[in-house]
Amino acid sequence: MPFHDSEFGLLYMNRDRFDFNLHFEQLFFSILPCTLFIVCSLWRAITQSRKPSVVYAPIFQLAKLGAIITYVGLQIALLIQVGMGSFHITRIFIASSVVNLVAALAMVMISYTDHNRSPRPSILLNTYLFLTLLFDIAQSRTLFLLSESTPEITYSAVFTTSLAVKIVILFLETKSKNKWITWDRDEHSPEETSSIFSLGVLSWLNSIFLQGYRSTLSMDDLYPLDVALHSKQLHDRFLANMDYSKLKGDSYGLVKVLVKTLLVPLLLPIPLRLALLGFTFCQPFFIEKLLDHLSRPEIEANVGYGFIGAAILIYLGMAVSAALCWYLHHRMRAMTRSILVTEIFSRATQARIGADDHNAALTLMSTDIERIRLGLRMLHNVWAGVIQAALAAWMLYIRLGLVFLVPIGVVVVCFTLLGVLVNFTGDSQRAWMTGVQKRVGLTATVIAGMKNLKLSGLASTVSSFVQKLRVEELAAGARFRKIFILAAMLGFTPMLISPPLTLAFTRASLDTSKVFTSLAFLMLLTNPLSQIFTSIPELVSGIACIGRIQAFLECETRHDFRQVLSDRKKNLNFTEIEADTGSSEIETAPDSTMISIKNGNFGWKENVFVLQDINAHIEKSSFTMVVGPVGSGKSTFCKTLLGEIPVSRGSVVLSMRCPRIGFCDQTAFMWNGTIRDNILGFSIYDEKRYDSVIQATALSVDFAKLTQGDQTNVGSDGITLSGGQKQRVSLARALYLESDLVILDDVFSGLDADTELHVFQRVFGPGGLLQQRRTTVVLCTHSVRFLPFSDHVIALGDNTIKEQGSFKELAEQGGYVQSLGIRDSAGGDGSEAVSETAASKERTEAQKDAQGSPDGSPGAEVNLDDPNRATGDKAVYKYYFLSMGLLVAFCCFFLAALWGFFTNFPTIWLKFWTDDISSETRSHSHAYYVGIYALLQVSALISLLLLGITLFIVSIKRAGANLHHDTLTTLIQAPLSFFTHTDTGVITNLFSQDLNLIDTELPDALLNTLFCVFQALGQAAVMPTSSAYLAISYPLLAVLLYSVQRFYLRTSRQLRLLDLEAKSPLYTHFMDTVRGITTLRAFGYISDEVSKNARLLNRSQQPAYLLAMVQEWLNLVLDMIVMILAAVLTTLAVRLHSNSGFTGASLVTLMSFGESLSGIVIYYTRLETSIGAISRLKTFNATVKPEGKEGEDMVPPENWPQHGSVELNNVSASYQ
Template sequence: MPRASKIWNEEIQKRITVTSKVISCIKETKMLGMVDFLQRAIQDLRISELRRAKQYRMLVTYMNLLGNAPQMVGPVITFGIAILAQRVNVGLSLSIATVFTSLSIIDLVAEPLAQLISSVPRLVASLGSFERIQAFLKEGTTTSAADHSGSSTDEHVEHRTVPHSEGIEMQAAPLQASAPHGDVAVVQNGTFALEPGLEPILHDITIRIRASTITVITGRVGSGKTTLLRGLLGELPSTGLVKGFQGAVAYCSQTTWLTTSTVKDNILGQTNLDDDWYRAVVHSCALVQDFAQLPHGDETVVGSKGQSLSGGQKQRVALARAVYSRLPVLVLDDTLSGLDAPTQYHVWNCLFSSTGLVRQYQASVILTTHSLNCLSHADNVIILGDNGRIAHQGNFDAVKNTAYLENLSLVDIQRDDSTPFENDVSTEASKQIKSPGKDTEVDLEQDLLRKTGDTTLYWYYLKSIGWLYGSAGAIFLVLDCFVRIFPQIWLKFWTEDNKKSGSADTTMYFGVYSAISLMGLVVIGINVWSVKTRSGQSIDHVRRDSVEIFSEHALDATEVSYEVSVQVKQGTDTQKAIFLLVYRAPLSFFGCTDAGDLMNRFSQDLSHIDRDLPTALFMTSLAVLDCLAEGILIMIGAKYLAAAIPFALIALYCLQAFYLKTSRQMRFLDLQASAPLLTKLIESIDGLSTIRAFGWQEAFRTASVDLLDQSQRPYYLLFCIQRWLTLVLDLFVGAIAVLLVSMAIMIPDATSTGAIAVALYNVLNFNRSLARLITSWTELETSLGAIFRIRTFESRTPVEPSPTEEDSVQPPLHWPAHGQLEIRHITASYSTGSKPVLKDIVLSISAGDKIAICGRTGSGKSSLTLALFKLLHLDSGSIVIDGIDINQVPHNILRQRLIAIPQEPLLLPGTLRTNLFPYDDVLSSEDIPSDDSLVDALNKVSLWSTISLHGGLSTDISNLPLSKGQMQLLCLARAIVRKNSSRILVLDEATSAVDQETEEVMIKIIESEFATHTVISVVHRPQFLRGIEKVVTMQEGRITDISS
């Protein structure tokens, strides 16, 4: 069972990991029209997860069979032995007292035994989780420079990494004292690999980085620039002498990392606020004008992974965080690549010039870049070659004549190269930074419904089950109640007949009793057999049936059967519904919704619906029938006790009203409390290198523990409430038992001895049934709380406006066949009622035109491309492509018909082949590219030689050690594969992560492969796009100039 549980948990981990990655790249996946593919991919993972769970659930079913055997078979064996003893000893008789006393004793023993056995699956399954945790903890740990921040300031720290059978072991040794003009880091004959045992990326590296200098690392795409930085930070295994940075380091990773908080909080990080220094940093990073445009200034919430900011804004916020920290070492991994020319000029001068902020506090800067201008201002330049070794290093004068730099196109980022950056405007804007209260964006979810419950949820869920499965469940419920209650009545008939006649038909009575008692085990056998026969079904059949899930808390066979009928209906449909809800939401929704909250829908809520809700519904329904049946039998045993029924009902009503009012809210709080913890976990994983570099481990650990503690509080309080409920119910049932015995003694002729015996026997179980009713009702409310959250999510999640069936137009298969585009006076915003980001845009693009869109970071360039893909809400105007208004085209069809290369490269889960062409479900088979055409596309972008060494097209994309620039080349190869499906290519700063030489290669490929296409490019350096017919300049959401 631990092994089965471990396999199941691993499958859950795969699904959650992929789902998290997809949600984090929501803009790119929507732009590329990948919704259908990703929905299928995640559904396949879900189906695989449920199929892997069947072995574990089968074992749970066997355990339930074993756990119910004592209670169901025990009386049969006991009475069978008694009958045999009676035949040996004629004087021995089965009296009412003997039978029901024996039955009570058996129950007293069997009930704890059943609970013990039913707890075994959870206990044993937890061992599988402990094994996974243990394996994780035994993995190697990475010792970054910040881990030694507590060491003496007079010491450097040496990092030597040696291979270890169970991980990576980092050893530290003191080195020569650090002086103001000493060495910040030294590497001698160092090699760096991504993981122990893998082929090193960098070989024979020898560098010396001096304090208070600017060191620039450059090289072609894939040469190992990021690898070298991560190696210096202690993030990668290495050999040779590696003397890392001392203490904490201000690090900006190539993929910008921001937390889901305000812009100001992101800049401050874990540093206290210094107003003067903060204003200076904001101005130096050219953020003042951006703050003036943001809805709440620097108090604007950036959203999950900075969804509310443009790419350049995110880079500058991360840069501001690094500078604001005033740490002595700044490590910047291509941080300036996403900035336009005037903004880059301003940032460079304000930070890194002789009078810049960084120079003022004498920080050491290590920067990777492709900008030749940055190289010319560096104190030391390191050029990495294609072979993983240093090709050249020295000052700029010493390396400027090397072949690599001679091949670079000179990038002059002086003011007169582009629209000048208006420093005076920024200065004025700095005085206008808004500081309103934070936008809470947290909606109170109908507090009244949380207290009183929402009865429509029951109907909402029952409708999803369907009449067929609902009827089958009701039949099994009645059958379950019958096989457990009727044997008691049959024993009463048997013992009373034996008392009257003295010689009852023992064979007949015992045979019927045995048959009814064993009926439950027979049904369990049938369900076990059903699991085995259906486990070999094909995946298509599993998709139709959505897979069978058996309860972990089944009381007996009827519960298992009922669980099957309900969960077959549910299956993967719920996840699909949530997924489609997420993908139909506009981009603005993701800017104000935490990733943890979305992940909570796919993890905890989905788990409640799939695993807990059917069980809770069954347990509640069964407990209602049990309480009714047992109550009736108790009343029959003492007729005058019926007078107490109204008082008992009033007491129970008050009890459940008081209990459910509190427990229901505790359950809702329990569901919601996990979202902040998930958000923090996702952020910590994404920014692990940054957190370790800054030395924020303890702060994040403390925050995570605090969130963990908060997430557990509702559960603990609910547990305390349940203990109180158990006490009150025991006292209530005890009072009923006292009344029953008192009436039986005082009014002996009011009922029969057998009825009294049955009543007393049911009194023993009545408190358990009542407790089970209220607790299972609470569990049902909890699980329905997940339904409530999803239904609320469905009703409150905005949906991208789509054309009605009457207005919808189905474009031709190869539309757009020409690539003519008309933008007619469009005004667009991220959501209805929000501030427009595009204002009265008018642009005519002829078929085959090559258009460059440029402007300051945040000017609306990327927003214009988003409007082409209907990712922005058009407040007015229209966009017409080849004579068809895109407002009449369904979203996914439009996005699949345009070829796009987004700013952030998107690699999908699966093989390389799938990544290159994930559209095989929408085109005819003859349009699916062959492997030869895929290889040809990879050869054109110079990636096949690298990829072929790692398994070719069939290799999993996660196993390819690609740099960010190489990922962008792979996205270009994907576009080449699709070039015949459309005549429009949109590039959203697609060359920002590559060096100028690679950019030249990409431009040549685009010129040759898309010569007849309409090409719309968002660029920072339009002079590098040869053959451009029009250059469109934007500012503050408007087109300010169109030049040829």
């Protein structure tokens, strides 16, 4: 057959052969992909030309270019043959040859640019080569089949030679460039150097799987986070699109900014999701054609082989396209989390002090972010499901006529009801999250202040109040879960009710092929809608959480009202200078003034001023002491100098810019780290400066008594240190900072008189550190005995400055300072030292504290040798079922078994119905089969409703309250030594992250695991009905599934545990930051804190991201298993000429069997990892022993004590 003989009809099959038309192949297999590649290659070359070179492999590059140039030569030869006219051709043949040559030249350009500038093999080039290679194989076969003359045979031979060269090019281009990359490979993930094929089959995860299977994983074993997912660059892109002035008033403003920032990652999965949609739609067409083929008396072998190949192609395409689609989607979800957490933290560092937003921000960073990630999980299934449902409805119309409106009507009714439900979702979600926020915030406060609660005897009372908040939170969450259950019911209603209604009202004549094909299209119509209905509440919930984050970001931030003299001079014009009474003072103010306050009124609430009519000057290199009775506003005065007061009037002018101010707050701020870390902060270690500071603050004596010296960990909020030690560490931090201004708020509180004197002389006195450095010092204090040593005194009282001046002046004025009766002793040389005996009180206290101080790192240690990290602990399930009640657990299993039966037996019932239709005499009426079919489907819906109520309402309410009560009781009764050893972030994580898992992911995972297990059992019973030989493969299938889940679970479970553990440092750092925000802003450490948050966030992303990837690896493997089952089932059907009714039932069941298999392993894995929350609570309750021991408490008589005294004889006390 000559080449031109196929020009009539692009889609006709070649006569007498199972083959495509040549013109169809040249248009869709050659011209279309080549044109797309040429356009994309131009864009790729432009973008890559701006990037630096990261690969150096000139010899390898020459080899690739040589192969491509050879291919270009063969394309030129083909074009010459076409141009010579040695055989008859058409215009489309010429166009194909020209476009192929241009595409070959584009290959040279892309190979050259991507070789040096891309660390991975070119995705564009490899995708093009792979697809066109498949197309070229089909074209080569067609060309040889059509070749009759010698020129045609020669053309076909040259074309086949170019095909062989293309295979060589593909082999070279897919080769990894890892060993030639110039960067440090230890700092980059193998994902960054993987080819499109490695990404498609997720083979870059192999090494992490092997390591997780063989040994216990730690954070250091995980791949580094992909550079494209690093928080800093993502947040910079976000800030480029963020405009806070436009955010307010727009309810979806933050959503819009996120979409704009992540537009490309958001759109990348769409082509692959469309490809998955196309492969999915091939299934019912495949079933229809195969059943028609089996109904014929004679079957052609070639056609049968074609069906086998089609089955492999369809299910393989579904597997790979789904893997790539969700791979890209999970990257977008990780980017969203990174951006939002960074922005929440950044905004929290700008918050006003006194604003009660810290607990809210902690909840936003943990619970709300997880709800957002959950809501985004099925994002692309929403729009794809709508398209799939519309196409399926059209296919039903073609086959059954207007009855296709029946499922559409069911869908519309359910969607309308869902729309009504959605209106309540946002409010119920906000009420639930508000309850979580109140409980978690209070719990974090209780944990941080446990020492004071125990000393005050309020621990039990506060515990009861926290438990009450937990019960209220569960009640608020139950309202949201009821909506979720109803939404799930509405989601499954079209899938279960539409088939019987459609078959009941149809007037079309039914046969086996039409029934099962229609059922397949009904599944494609209703299944995505079911997913949409269950996904929409999650999506709406996620958007509501984004709205909560937006509300937090819109909160008023700190306004630094201080002005710098040089900036103010620069900004004031002549008119303003004349009109402003303060300007003239600025112009004439002496250069010796450091801070000038003019007509100042300062307060924490609008129109309620703590300090009024403040006028003061603080000279450079001076020592100013601020005194006054309790409540006179000394701390407010300190915060005023720092620009931290939210309400201010008048002016505060600094003579110079002070990016770093040494500041000690009235309550000493401690990081959860070593003593040295707390002193150094983010400053560089200078041994000489460090030694002088610890000597001046008398910390050297404390270090000598501590086992690890200054490497001793202070614990959360410095719980392992005494009050005096914390004050001196805080003072040492301010002294170590290189700053021209130091502001100290009551730093002598907690110090005995002798230590106070020592510190004052070494730090403030003549020859002290601050005087040597000529530092400007403002000291607010109750220790008025040091007033004679000050250069300037400010006495506060009655919300204003009562008097100010030098001590000598004020001592003679008859005011507040004179009333203190202090003798002027400043004339001494101040060189007297404090003896060892004089400081014994504070040092003895330090020694006692040292005996109970933990010497290791903070936080609960992770036991990496625990085998349960890889294999799990089945006793935890018993603990969970007991917490919900054994009767409730039994009901869950029973209802799930009913679900499995009622969702699978109807398929067999349809086979009985179609057999009755095909028989010569009908045994039962149409209404009989439809009625029982509908009864089975409605029963499945009822079992779903009852199971949802049992698990999501009854179980969560009982288990959630009981587990929280047990854990909270353990916490309250824990000894103080536990809090000195354990990081507050770890404990808070139990009450936030773990309880959130128990309330959300755990019941969801249990429900879906039970669904999938019992549904898969039913499906496994249905599929062998087409051929008993298929059942022979079940033992092998069971072994394969067991091996896969065993191999997978060992790694995924550990990754989930690492995911939870990696979040604790992130939360701890956040709580530390907001607690010491005033100190950190004064020290100029905010940028350092943001950078540290970015590092901790990136580290927490590592296990979370890898966990999502290994789950997609599992989906891919299970989809491959389904592909094998489809191929085996098709082979048995076409070779054994199986019954078309049972084959239809088997193939329709196979459409969802893959999802069931995948669901079993995925949801069981999610169950295993979520049950880790129960395991941690169980371990916590079992290992933390109560401080009260049996027999040590005595109950005194009612009239005790009538009189008496307390005697302590040889008592020793410590935290351990």
